[in-house]
Each structure stands twice: as structure tokens, then as C-alpha cells.
Amino acid sequence: MKGKLWGKRMKRLMKASILLIGAIITIGMVLFFVVIFANEVGREEVNPYPLTEDVISYQPIVEKELAKEAKEEYTAVVLALMMQESAGRGDDPMQASESACGEVGCIDNPNQSIKHGVSYFLDTLEAANGDLELALQSYNFGLGFIDYAVEKEMGYSQDLAIKFSQKKYDELKNTGNYSCLRDEAEEYDACYGDIYYVDAVYKYLPSALEQTDESVQVAQVSESNK
Numbered sequence: 001m002k003g004k005l006w007g008k009r010m011k012r013l014m015k016a017s018i019l020l021i022g023a024i025i026t027i028g029m030v031l032f033f034v035v036i037f038a039n040e041v042g043r044e045e046v047n048p049y050p051l052t053e054d055v056i057s058y059q060p061i062v063e064k065e066l067a068k069e070a071k072e073e074y075t076a077v078v079l080a081l082m083m084q085e086s087a088g089r090g091d092d093p094m095q096a097s098e099s100a101c102g103e104v105g106c107i108d109n110p111n112q113s114i115k116h117g118v119s120y121f122l123d124t125l126e127a128a129n130g131d132l133e134l135a136l137q138s139y140n141f142g143l144g145f146i147d148y149a150v151e152k153e154m155g156y157s158q159d160l161a162i163k164f165s166q167k168k169y170d171e172l173k174n175t176g177n178y179s180c181l182r183d184e185a186e187e188y189d190a191c192y193g194d195i196y197y198v199d200a201v202y203k204y205l206p207s208a209l210e211q212t213d214e215s216v217q218v219a220q221v222s223e224s225n226k
Helices: 002-044 053-056 059-067 073-088 096-102 110-127 132-141 145-152 158-175 183-188 197-211
Strands: none
Touching: 002 183, 053 059, 053 073, 059 073, 073 197, 096 110, 096 183, 110 132, 132 145, 132 158, 132 197, 145 158, 145 183, 158 183
């Protein structure tokens, strides 16, 4: 009799132990997933295309130069452009020497670089009748790209940029001064300038907009144009 009672007690004890272990495992799994979820919710998205401190440090000068022409709304655009050109490094952060004097290295002062770079960007913007993409690509290609677009009766497009680059590269490749910046450009034989320059600048625009006051964010690029 005692043996039977002991056996029943052992069975009840085993069942209770199994239930307890199951409950502990369940609670542990719930806590695990709660912690994972909390970490995912609390984790800030890392911007893959931030501005460098060098570029940010030049913002007051950029704003000052744009203000001379009442174009402060293009502050973020110019910061993104500078980021693509040099990440703010060197004596010519806007890489403005070629547009200033036709050769690399003639500008060796950051303030002068920004002054001329902003002026040249505004020249391209005016020549492009406010078409920001056409202006940006022309900052890279030169004002001849706008003339080409007008001749073709077209606004900016990736295809137009490729065709212009192909044309210019065919004319100038024998000089040995041009080489492909990207593998894709080499496939197209479009090695004059950067055929993806507009997209490259746009990558930095969200970070640049975060740095600028809302009152000068008029010139934002709509998603439909990207």
C-alpha cells in the first residue's frame, strides 16, 4: 500500500517538475524575444552617407556665399555636392580649380574654393533654368552639358548623361587625361566625368538637410525625381 502511495507521489512530483521546467523555458523564451524586440526598437538607424565634420565646418561659409545671391535654400545641396567632391578635405574642397582656370590645383585656399564653387554651381543652375539635376551634372561635366541638353531638346536624364560622356570621351580619350571612374562607365565607354554624379550627390542630401535650418530647405529634391 505504501509503495503504491509512494509511486503516485512520485508521478505527481515528476509531472509538477515537468510543468515547472516547461514554464521556465517558456518564460525564458518570452524574455529573450522581448529583449530582442526592445533592442531592435531602440536601435537608431545608422545613416550610411553622413557628412564629415570637415564639410559641416564649412557650412557658415557656404551659407554666406549663397546669401550674396539670396540662394540660401541651396545650402544642403551645396554641402552634399562638397561631400561628393572631396568630403571637405584638402585646399580645394569644392574641386573648383578646373572650372576656375581649366586645370587642377590652381585653387589652394578653401575659402576661395567655396566662393568659386558656389558661384559656379549657381551659374549652372541659372543656365539650366532651375533644373537641379541638370545643374548638378553640369557641375561635373561642365556647362557644355547644358548646351547639349538644349540641343537635344531634353532635360536631365541618365541616358543623356551617358551619351554626352561617350561623345566627349571619344573626342578626348587620346589626350590620356581621362579614365573611367566606375566599372559601369567603362562598360558604356563613357569615361568623361562621372555619369552617376547626380545620384552620388543625392545620397548625401538627407544628411545635409539634417544640418540645415528648415527655413533654407526649400530646394529639396522630390522622391519622384530620384
